[in-house]
Amino acid sequence: MPTYTAPTRDTRFIVNEVIDLASYGNLPGFEMATPDVTDAVINEGGRFCAEVLAPINQSGDQEGCTRHPDGSVTTPKGFKEAFDQFRAAGWGTLSAPEEFGGQGMPHVLGMVMEEFISSANQAFGMYPGLTNGAVSALIAKGSQEQKEKYLHKMISNEWTGTMNLTEPHCGTDLGMIRTKAEPQGDGSYAITGTKIFISAGEHDMAENIIHLVLAKTPGAPDSTKGISLFVVPKFLVNDDGSLGERNGVMCGSIEHKMGIHANSTCVLNYDGAKGWLVGEENKGLAAMFIMMNAARLGVGIQGLSQAEAAYQNAVAYALDRRQGRALTGPADPNAQADPIFVHPDVRRMLMDAKAFTEGMRALCLWGALLVDLSHKAPTEEERAEADAMIGLLTPVIKGYGTDKGYDVATNMQQVFGGHGYIEEWGMSQFVRDARIAMIYEGTNGVQAMDLCGRKLAQGGGAAIQAFFKAVGDDIAAAKGDETLGPLAEALEKALGQHQASTMWFMQNAMQNPNHLGAGAHHYMHIMGIVTLGWMWLRMAKVAQAALANGTDDKAFYEAKLATARYYMDRFLPDAGALRRKLESGADSMMALGAEAFATAA
Amino acid sequence: MPTYTAPTRDTRFIVNEVIDLASYGNLPGFEMATPDVTDAVINEGGRFCAEVLAPINQSGDQEGCTRHPDGSVTTPKGFKEAFDQFRAAGWGTLSAPEEFGGQGMPHVLGMVMEEFISSANQAFGMYPGLTNGAVSALIAKGSQEQKEKYLHKMISNEWTGTMNLTEPHCGTDLGMIRTKAEPQGDGSYAITGTKIFISAGEHDMAENIIHLVLAKTPGAPDSTKGISLFVVPKFLVNDDGSLGERNGVMCGSIEHKMGIHANSTCVLNYDGAKGWLVGEENKGLAAMFIMMNAARLGVGIQGLSQAEAAYQNAVAYALDRRQGRALTGPADPNAQADPIFVHPDVRRMLMDAKAFTEGMRALCLWGALLVDLSHKAPTEEERAEADAMIGLLTPVIKGYGTDKGYDVATNMQQVFGGHGYIEEWGMSQFVRDARIAMIYEGTNGVQAMDLCGRKLAQGGGAAIQAFFKAVGDDIAAAKGDETLGPLAEALEKALGQHQASTMWFMQNAMQNPNHLGAGAHHYMHIMGIVTLGWMWLRMAKVAQAALANGTDDKAFYEAKLATARYYMDRFLPDAGALRRKLESGADSMMALGAEAFATAA
Incomplete structure (x- = not known):
């Protein structure tokens, strides 16, 4: 079985020395992120991912999710328990705003955790990951009432979130969506339509799921200027916060995918489901881009995370497996053969992986700092500069990062020779899981x-x-x-x-x-x-x-x-x-x- | 479900016009390959692959092979019947020597079929493909008695063959093999050991399987200079050609692989199995390289074949799927969106695929002509030149061809966006199947x-x-x-x-x-x-x-x-x-x- 150790030393190097987080102590929230707090978060977060999430990564791939005849979905063995531990430890709250129960720490630390979680178990990471995207949109565009109704429980991971964009006939070109939102006269809308590829769309890990759904109101323009964003809870939420009736959104099927088997990728059927407009009518695209930009950075880091996990296992294999002799003469003359680590072509693949993952980690964490600065820098000018820079870098982090992450994962599988092709070794899963990151949240061509x-x-x-x-x-x-x-x-x-x-x-x-x-x-x-x-x-x-x-x-x-x-x-x-x-x-x-x-x- | 059409027009262009097969009519066997015969073989062979083999490619991937408690293995539904048709049509005999029941046609035509078969169904193609490798070794190194005993039925595909090199602790470094061959005093040897990753190692498609096995005789040098090649039939063959007792070789398990699920990749346990030396003692490596060189060209063409099959489906999807508008203005103003074929980044991926597959096809078929010339050219000098050239090109065809074939298959999956990640569309299988070609018959680093x-x-x-x-x-x-x-x-x-x-x-x-x-x-x-x-x-x-x-x-x-x-x-x-x-x-x-x-x- 593959193993994973969080690269905490390297992360501390980047956070403390390269981007020097402590030097931003003047920014709101950053004053809490002293080096000892930062180091504790990195070390404890890394340990949690390695000890709780990594051990169920391969079993989750093998078992996958199961949809039952009533439309409910169960996640693989151990996922619900791991999510309970995740929630109890508050890992989802790290960089969420204090106003809604978050810890208000720098996004940099949230990004650190995203890497570790995704390396340990990408399919698991998508449940809180999609929740983060939905939270971002509600923070930016939701009404005060919506924020108060949903955000506390989403940030605490008592509830999870989803993003519902794609329909069978349209993904990139969202102007073509057909899902309808009919106003009901009471402030709510009846949402009807079919959404596909909805990650974490239905599962047994949380008591409620808050769907954010793009739909068209009657008479809306037939383009991206006519789409609106709605919040559609799986269970309606009463004014006292308790759960009400089951809403009209059901999982029609779960997809059979190349990888990320432990994430339930659903077809969701909306049949007059009760939803509420988020932000302005026909301005759904802008709200969606808030979700998407957060999500794209998260996906970019998945390229790094799968490359890192695959790299660690390839290093271990290259030092253990013995075949042939070093070109410069036997490195271990007393053994029958040298470890394959001595062969330049193996070293080439390992060095490529090392140079990519360490460089990409620096880029992703600096990118997260830019996100922080775009919100929290003292002057409008500094905020705008940071925003423009992270806007420019986001498609690079997502597109280049996941293209190259897949290449590296493939090369790390190659280090294993024939064993790399056998599922038990786990290298195939890294490649199969890494593959999706080049596609979702906007294909790399779209980036x-x-x-x-x-x-x-x-x-x-x-x-x-x-x-x-x-x-x-x-x-x-x-x-x-x-x-x-x-x-x-x-x-x-x-x-x-x-x-x-x-x-x-x-x-x-x-x-x-x-x-x-x-x-x-x-x-x-x-x-x-x-x-x-x-x-x-x-x-x-x-x-x-x-x-x-x-x-x-x-x-x-x-x-x-x-x-x-x-x-x-x-x-x-x-x-x-x-x-x-x-x-x-x-x-x-x-x-x-x-x-x-x-x-x- | 994905589709496949054999690219017969392009193949005829290369065979008839680029390498101009007819101009070699002076070579033995080539006189039969007149343009009308060649065209008929290409067209009928292509039709067979598209109509018989392609329809069971995806179902074969989904079902996989099953090992039963008695060690027997059944192939997926339809495979046995397809192999019966393959055998009846004589597709395996095309370029095999007439002396042993082959048709003696140019290897170029055998290579044409290898591409079509592998595009239509790579896992299926490995059953006759491995047989070809074993046949090559027996032709080159077998005794006259061995040739007569085995070759007719292997060439006719009544029996299949395997190559047994790898053991759990060694693949590339064959000097380390531990499988033992003890002489029994009657000219036979008792073969004992464990071989892994044996493609087509056990199955229900033929009445006998002829294993070619690398093993060490007592006291043999502890290096590649101490390995010998043995022929070990699953069922012993009586002097009259009838099948005798079941030999001591059993399938211990079948591997769970990333792809080529329909090919049974076996752990084979040899427990005092009866085998006979092929060629000279301690000269097994040379015999193995004969198998390997044939096999490496066959694997090189798998890079092409998966790229081709994936390409055809990506073209169809790109012309059908509509998202967005051409950058130069609507291409189809009456429709809601243009086919994604109009987008330069989609065209880039399709053109990359087209330029690679057509160029690679020319290279593989010219390479096959060099194989023919290395055996059949009129002068020793010409034969040596052709042999040196194909020797030089073989690692390029195998290594570059499969690296690039995998890249192209990955890009063709990318054309499908999210749908490419869903197994039903079949694009994942092309990528997963293409992945093995970079690894087996010597990793691309070894190439x-x-x-x-x-x-x-x-x-x-x-x-x-x-x-x-x-x-x-x-x-x-x-x-x-x-x-x-x-x-x-x-x-x-x-x-x-x-x-x-x-x-x-x-x-x-x-x-x-x-x-x-x-x-x-x-x-x-x-x-x-x-x-x-x-x-x-x-x-x-x-x-x-x-x-x-x-x-x-x-x-x-x-x-x-x-x-x-x-x-x-x-x-x-x-x-x-x-x-x-x-x-x-x-x-x-x-x-x-x-x-x-x-x-x-």
Whole structure:
């Protein structure tokens, strides 16, 4: 069975040293996050995930969820009990607002937990994860009455939440939804329609489920400008907070998926279910994007989390499994063979994983800090800057992070050779679970268009220019240094590819928007590569300083410098190739019509 | 349910026009392969696979194989009947030698069928596929008596074959095998040991199974120089060809795998089973490599086959599914949305798939011709040249072909959005089935080392020099041409990266062999990219000539030219990035010791 240990040392390095959370003590809530509190949260949270959630990950995959004839769904053995422990320990409340029973801690710490939870058990993590998305939308758009009715119990995880967007005929293009909301004259609406792919849509782990549902009111425009958001509880909630009658929303079936078997992915049938408008009529898309943006960061971290879990098991296997001899001569002459760890191609895959996961962790936690700053920074200008930066980075974290996370999980499975293909070893599950993250909350193609078609141009390109300046400043500061200089120079070249790609879009996309679409995916990857390179430069700088100051943990910081060098050697070169592809534009890509794709007999 | 149509038009293009099979009519067996016979085989073979094998692919995945308490295994519903039809139609005999009941046709046609079979039903194809591997070894190394005893019924598929290499503690490093072969004084040996991952190891589709088993005789050297090959029939075969007693080999269990569920992957327990030496004692490795080389080409084509099947379904979905509008304005203004085929990012994935599958098909079929030429070319020199070239290309076809085939299958699943993750649509199966091809018959890391550590250096680098010359000659011939010139110039740059990488290995690998190991995987991909580019240049040349000669099928040849352009735009740039990674060598890759990979708390 696969194992998992929360990478708490590395997390503390990023939280305490790289993003230096303590230096933001002036922000609301951050004053509580002193280093000792932060360390305790990281260590205890990591232990909870490793001890409670990881042991039921494989059994949950094997057993899956079961729908009963009455429409109820049971989760796999141990899930309900684990969720009880999760709720009792208050892990879901960490960075939720104190006003509704949360602990009000920085989102950074919430993000730390999201990684650990998802590494330990991605399918489990989706139950509180979707709840967080629904909570965000209600906080931003709900009425005071709705907030008071739902938020306390959702934040405490007594109830869970869902996001109901997709219908059988539409996912990305939400303007086409058909679910209807008929006003009932009493302030409520009757919701009727079918929603599919509803994660955590029905289960036995909480006493109520609060569905947030996109639907159309009568006469609404036939586009994304005509969709409204509704809150539809599984059980109606009485004014005293007690549960009332069962609402008209039922699980019609659960999907048979490639992975995340322990999460109940439901078809939900709404049959005149009672719902209430959240925010303004026909403004559902904006509310949905609040849920989506939170969810996209959470999904981005799933790319990291599956890569991390797969990596830990691949390291253990590579050190244990013996086949062949090191190319430079026997490493362990007394044994019949050397551990496969000695083989450069195995090391390549492990180093790729190490460089990706540690860089991605830095990016995700810095991204979470930007979320905090976008709400809590002292000035409007700082809040707006942070908001623009995290807006720009969100599709990169989601799209690049999950593409690369899947690649890494696949490579970690490869380390196991034939054993990697056998379900008992657990490596297949990491790959199968990682696969969904490239698809849900907007496919990675949608992320790429969000980045290139929306975020790049916003504010006259202010965010991307700020990004270039920040990376460029760090490069300039490092260039003269003996240790950091070579890293900075390598990154500078990749940044040049990124800037040139941006310029190419500016010069060509107006004339033919397909040029943008044809290069968007490549652009997202270029930006992912540069951004992780930047994180590595920042980590290397901290490591260098620690070594100069005479740290006790020399090996840790030296490994950071070595991994930074590996990253620059082996990740950055792709930026140039991707730029060349991007600059080939849409001509050859769009040259052929549908008939050229038919299989001719 | 997914569908499959054999790409017979494209196959005929390659067989008749690109490799021009008819021009080899002077070779033994090729005289039968006139264009009308070839076309009939392609068309009828394709129809058989689409009509008989494809319909039981998904049901086979869902049902899997069942082992019964007595050790017998039943295959999924319909498999036995399909194999009966396969046998009756003689599809397994196509390119087998006439001496043993085969049809003696070119291996090219056998390879055509391997692609179609594997696209339609990879798990099914492994039953005759493994048989082919065992047949190759017996033809090359078996005694006349063994050949007569086994080959007729194996070639006719009355019996199937297996390859027994792996044991629980060793796969790649076969020097460590422990299975024992004790001579019994009557010319037979008693085989005792445990073999794992034995594809088609036990099943109900044939009346006998002929196992080829690696084992050690008493006192054999404790290395690959001490392994011998044995033939161990499930039922002993009497001198009159009738079946005798059940031999001491039993299926202990079947593996739970990520994919290819319909193939029974067995643990086989040998308990004093009667076996006979094949070839010389302690020379089992050479015999095994005969099986392996045939099998590796067959596995390489699985990368193509899953990509092709996934591609066909993704095209259909992209033309049917409507979401959003073309960036250049509504393509179908009367409908609520455009087919997702209009979106550049969807087209990118489809064009990647098209450029890969068509290029890979050309490479595999040309590779099969080289196999034919290595046996049948008129002069010793020509046979040796063909043998060296296919030896060089085999790890590229297997390693690059299956890495890229998996990528393409993953992208085709991506085209389906959320539906791609649901098992009913069948896209998950293509990905899960494609995954094994990167692992078995030598992981792709082993392929990369076979290429860089063995094949490059063989004959003083004669094969790679011949490859460079052949590609360079085709580039030189095309460079002045208005249509072909730009393709050739793009390919020339990538060839330059390939040559520079080769040179870098020559200059650095002697000093530190880890430099070779650290770049081997990248080198294999560079060579794959260049080789497919070369195939595209050759196809473009044929297409250009057909258009100049006034073909009736203009659209087909124009699509070839457009796809060739796309290939050069979007595949070749990676060669430069891979070269830069390769040239960074082993230093940063091997810098860290085991302790740096431990997860620290």
